[in-house]
Amino acid sequence: MRLTIRNFSAWILASLLILLGFVRRAKRKAMHGRFMLSVYFHKPSKREFEACVKWLKKNGFTFISTSDLENIIQHELELPKGAILLTVDDGWQTNEANIVEVVNKYHVPVTIFISSEPVEEGAYWWSYVTKAQQLPLQAPSKHALKQLQNEARLSIVRDLRAKITLPREAMTVEQVKRITASGYVTVGGHTHTHPILINCEDEVVYEELRISKQKLESWTGAKVNSFAYPNGNYGSREIKALQDLEYRLAFSSDPLYITREKLKDRYEIPRFGLLEGASMAENICRMVGVWQTVLHKLRLPSSRKPTEKDRQNQVQSGETPPLLSNVESPLVTPG
Numbered sequence: 001m002r003l004t005i006r007n008f009s010a011w012i013l014a015s016l017l018i019l020l021g022f023v024r025r026a027k028r029k030a031m032h033g034r035f036m037l038s039v040y041f042h043k044p045s046k047r048e049f050e051a052c053v054k055w056l057k058k059n060g061f062t063f064i065s066t067s068d069l070e071n072i073i074q075h076e077l078e079l080p081k082g083a084i085l086l087t088v089d090d091g092w093q094t095n096e097a098n099i100v101e102v103v104n105k106y107h108v109p110v111t112i113f114i115s116s117e118p119v120e121e122g123a124y125w126w127s128y129v130t131k132a133q134q135l136p137l138q139a140p141s142k143h144a145l146k147q148l149q150n151e152a153r154l155s156i157v158r159d160l161r162a163k164i165t166l167p168r169e170a171m172t173v174e175q176v177k178r179i180t181a182s183g184y185v186t187v188g189g190h191t192h193t194h195p196i197l198i199n200c201e202d203e204v205v206y207e208e209l210r211i212s213k214q215k216l217e218s219w220t221g222a223k224v225n226s227f228a229y230p231n232g233n234y235g236s237r238e239i240k241a242l243q244d245l246e247y248r249l250a251f252s253s254d255p256l257y258i259t260r261e262k263l264k265d266r267y268e269i270p271r272f273g274l275l276e277g278a279s280m281a282e283n284i285c286r287m288v289g290v291w292q293t294v295l296h297k298l299r300l301p302s303s304r305k306p307t308e309k310d311r312q313n314q315v316q317s318g319e320t321p322p323l324l325s326n327v328e329s330p331l332v333t334p335g
């Protein structure tokens with residue numbers, strides 16, 4: 001655990017939740033097949049990721065892959081008991097050592113959703129923003145940029161890129177090829193440049209999904225069937241584009257359990273976000289969905305991000321629910 005006041009207070013809350021039996025009850029429901037769990041990481045340390053895998057194994061969970069999930073949906077199978085799906089977003093360079101080596105060691109499947117442009121160029125757009133703020137150069141916050149129309153965001157990022165050089169942080173093409181050789185890794189799409197899709201023009205959405213699929217398939221030699229929405233933002237237009245491009249599954253960042261009902265929307269599979277640097281107690285609560293559910297009940301900010309539906313509801317209701325308004329809070333899982 002990275003020692004911060006935030007992590008320490010979250011650790012106390014998580015320990016309390018474990019002590020009060022919240023985790024035990026969620027585990028029991030999962031083991032009865034009431035729901036499945038899916039979680040997402042970004043760039044955990046090896047120790048963090050391995051601790052999660054070991055905890056899940058010790059507690060009797062069954063690891064399923066995205067193709068297992070597709071099979072369950074396709075054939076309307078019973079939900080397997082105690083099933084969990086591990087996913088990772090973005091395609092960070094450290095994923096090979098910290099995640100792929102661990103899944104190979106423990107023989108568990110993982111799906112890594114990769115943005116293809118950072119693989120070619122080296123860095124993610126928001127890292128230029130972070131660096132600019134450290135230098136300091138004039139730059140809006142990451143959060144502010146995520147609200148802008150895509151063209152406006154791109155023009156600011158382009159300016160920053162011209163002034164800043166960053167070391168590589170995304171996987172190389174060679175790494176993408178190498179990790180695919182592990183029978184335990186599935187590569188999924190995460191757009192080409194990692195834009196906020198709902199801020200893009202129609203053609204841009206389509207091209208982002210098409211280019212990344214085509215590049216990933218050419219690097220891996222395997223079909224790219226699954227997708228994760230960058231920052232968890234999507235709407236019906238994005239789902240339609242995914243269908244047209246023959247993606248077969250898509251994952252949101254909505255922190256919900258995968259129930260039979262939820263599987264009816266195969267382009268809106270929910271996931272619980274892990275928080276890197278947080279305590280193991282907190283991440284245990286996160287993996288079994290207790291953290292997000294309890295925070296929601298307490299009306300504290302969790303990792304939930306507003307979707308297009310939420311925004312429509314907000315406009316209709318004219319109010320901003322406290323849970324959804326606080327997307328920059330320290331309890332948030334980054335996108």
Ligand SMILES: [Zn+2]
Pocket residue numbers: 089090190194229230231335
């Ligand atoms: Zn991402």
